[in-house]
Amino acid sequence: MIVCHCQNISDTEIDAAIDWMRASDPQALITPGKIYRALGKAADCGGCMPLFLDTMRKNGNLEIPMQLRSLRGGATKEPEPCKATPKSLNTSTILSVTS
Ligand code: FES
Secondary structure, three states: OOEEEOOOOEEHHHHHHHHHHHHHHHOOOOOOHHHHHHHHOOOOOOOOOHHHHHHHHHHHHHHOOOHHHHHHHHHHOOOOOHHHOOOOOOHHHHHHHHH
């Protein structure tokens, strides 16, 4: 079945690209853009993206590697305050601000 009509990409080609990427790098995050590049093509109109993503999700090799799964949780944490002193401030500026 043709998934992307602009670039004439089938579901079989998407599966093959995902399987190839997973086999060559078990920790790779596989995205539609990487699949296009692996096939030597680039998205044009983007109208196929919902079907493209559905096709990707059906492939068992698409799973996010275990060691990368906690990144989303880490990204939502409050960032720690920066402890570095700005280089552009000199001590007289700091003293005038605090007094
Ligand atoms: S249908 Fe896939 S980019 Fe247009």
